Structures are given as structure tokens and as C-alpha cells.
């Protein structure tokens with residue numbers, strides 16, 4: 001444990017109260033306004049939420065993966081757009097540096113990512129490189145001690161509020177696929193970067209994505225994650241960051257499912273039909289029980305994968321199992337929650353309608369469910385041969 005048990009419990013209590021008292025009452029407003037107020041972001045900073053996974057030596061809380069998951073399960077009890085504000089700083093936007101950065105890169109970037117002074121985004125996806133993420137075409141051409149980056153990165157979370165992009169670009173045009181890709185730390189105010197307008201999304205209003213376009217953007221070779229010696233090894237960094245990211249998204253799915261189950265139970269106990277609360281009908285109980293059993297299974301998987309990662313095991317396969325099961329699980333739980341609410345479940349005044357749309361994304365980003373299946377099956381076949 002990075003924190004002693006009492007300190008961790010106190011921190012989790014503080015996060016629970018913050019979610020309950022500060023965030024849940026704002027959910028509807030954020031959904032309508034598509035904006036999270038600055039004072040809420042300041043409160044997130046004060047609580048330390050931007051630096052959950054950043055080592056203490058660099059100003060973060062240095063939580064283990066298991067501790068992080070327990071915190072994220074609490075955060076999941078409110079609209080996932082709130083998590084998105086600090087999600088990239090804890091996950092894909094900082095972990096490349098934590099895992100593979102040079103000491104100088106860590107000292108330069110991590111303390112400001114930990115406080116939320118700097119927002120970090122992860123720029124891997126491109127118009128023609130989505131699930132096939134190793135097919136990146138953004139090119140980095142050597143020019144003296146620098147590289148010139150050109151290409152388009154698609155659907156980048158928090159890009160408009162970011163000061164730092166981790167950009168994956170092809171440094172060796174003669175190599176296709178994962179080899180020949182390097183990870184660059186690019187300051188967002190560098191000349192040669194433009195942003196598209198924000199995309200209008202199905203859910204998670206308040207969280208923003210847009211494209212990031214690089215045109216001969218000059219980046220010193222010292223900004224390759226791990227230094228120039230890590231040339232052409234960036235894709236490995238991306239995959240390692242995604243292992244932890246996938247466990248994190250799975251924990252988020254568990255948190256959302258818990259909230260949806262609470263809302264479903266409360267509604268079923270209050271709503272009366274045929275002279276009694278609908279909670280007394282066994283067909284309703286079946287839906288509640290399936291949701292609870294699946295949520296519990298996902299929670300157990302997430303904690304197991306997190307502990308394995310903390311013990312130093314290679315967790316790509318367990319992380320994919322968690323991402324596949326937990327994100328599909330919360331999709332089913334959200335669907336049942338709408339069904340349990342009947343017509344009211346389709347009405348915006350009820351949180352379940354919003355959650356139904358919000359959780360749909362979890363099955364798509366950081367690798368779709370099909371990509372998790374591919375990773376799991378490949379791993380099984382590799383281990384058997």
C-alpha cells in the first residue's frame with residue numbers, strides 16, 4: 001500500500017463526500033451546459049484528484065493500482081464527465097512519463113500534472129488508425145536536433161484544455177506497424193498545432209474531444225519519452241499506459257453500475273403498480289439481481305487485476321478481460337435501469353437516461369470490446385503454442 005490503511009480510508013471518505021455533496025447535485029446542470037465550472041475543478045485540485053497515480057516523489061499521491069481503483073469506483077458514482085477532467089492526468093496523459101520517462105522529463109512535467117496546473121492529453125488515434133492504432137501515419141522527420149511532426153490526431157480527450165500532448169508519431173517510415181513509432185512530449189503552445197472544433201457527443205456532456213492537427217511542429221529530440229535512446233519504441237509505452245488505463249476504466253464502470261443499481265432499487269421500492277411497489281415483482285427482482293451479481297463479478301475482477309499489476313505481473317490479458325467484462329456489464333446494467341424505470345427511464349429528469357448514454361463510450365475508447373477480445377484470444381493462443 002502506498003498509503004497506510006487509515007489515511008486511504010479517510011481519503012476515500014473525502015472523495016465519497018465530494019461526489020455525494022458537490023458533484024451529484026451538479027450533474028443535470030453540467031449535462032445541459034456542457035461545461036464544468038472552474039470552482040469545481042479547483043476543488044478537484046485541492047482534493048488531489050489530478051495526481052492519484054503520480055509518484056509521491058513528484059508531488060502526486062502515488063496510489064497503487066488497487067488504491068486507485070477503489071477511489072475511481074467512488075468517482076464512478078457520478079457522471080463520468082467529471083472524471084474526464086482529471087482522468088487523462090492520472091492515466092494515458094501521464095503514465096507514459098511515469099513508466100518510461102527520463103528523470104528530467106519526470107521532474108519537468110509530473111509535479112505540474114499532479115497538481116492539475118498542467119492538463120495532459122494522449123494523442124494516439126488518427127482518422128485512419130483507430131483500433132489498428134499501430135498504423136499511425138503522423139510522421140516525425142528529423143531536422144537537426146529536432147523532429148518536425150505532421151499529421152492529424154482524432155478524438156483527443158481534453159485537447160482544448162491541455163498544455164501537454166503525448167503524441168505518437170512514425171519516426172521510421174521504412175517500418176510499418178508498432179515498430180518505428182516514437183512517443184513525443186509536445187507542449188500544446190508549440191507553433192504548428194491547431195485544434196478542430198469540439199465534437200458534439202452522444203453523452204458525457206462537460207467532457208470535450210477534438211482533433212489536433214500538427215503541421216511541421218518542431219519538437220526537440222530530447223522530448224522523446226525516455227530520451228533519444230527510446231527512438232521507435234513509443235508504441236510499447238502506449239500499450240503499457242493502456243494496461244493501467246483499462247483497469248481504471250473498468251473501475252469506473254463498476255462505480256457507474258453501483259449508482260445505477262442504487263437508483264434502480266430506490267425507484268422500484270417507491271413506484272407502485274397493481275397495488276404494490278414494483279420491487280415486489282419477481283421479474284423486477286431478477287433484473288436487480290442480475291445487475292448486482294454482474295457488478296460484483298466485475299468489481300472482483302478489477303481488484304484482482306489491480307493487485308496483480310501491483311505485484312509486478314504482466315497484466316495485459318487480465319486488464320483486457322476487465323475492460324471487456326466491466327464495460328459490457330455497465331451497458332447491461334444501464335439498460336436494465338432504464339427498463340426498471342419504465343417510461344420515466346426515457347425522460348431526461350431521471351439520471352438513468354443520462355447514464356445510459358454516458359456509459360456507452362466506455363465500450364469504445366481505450367480499445368473497443370472487440371479489440372479486448374482480440375488481445376485476450378491472442379494471449380491464450382500464444383501461451384498455448
Ligand SMILES: Cc1cc2nc3c(=O)[nH]c(=O)nc-3n(C[C@H](O)[C@H](O)[C@H](O)COP(=O)(O)OP(=O)(O)OC[C@H]3O[C@@H](n4cnc5c(N)ncnc54)[C@H](O)[C@@H]3O)c2cc1C
Nearest residue numbers: 122123124125130131155156157209364365366367368370
Ligand atoms: C469521446 C472519445 C474520446 C476519445 N479519447 C481519445 C484520446 O484521448 N486519445 C486517443 O488517442 N483516442 C481517443 N479516442 C479514440 C478511441 O480510442 C477510438 O475511437 C477507438 O479506439 C476506436 O477506434 P475507431 O473509432 O477508429 O473505430 P474503428 O477502429 O474503425 O472500429 C470500428 C468497429 O470495427 C471493430 N474492429 C476494428 N478492428 C477490428 C478487429 N481487428 N477485429 C474485430 N473488430 C474490429 C471495432 O471494434 C468497432 O466495432 C476517443 C474516442 C471518443 C469517441
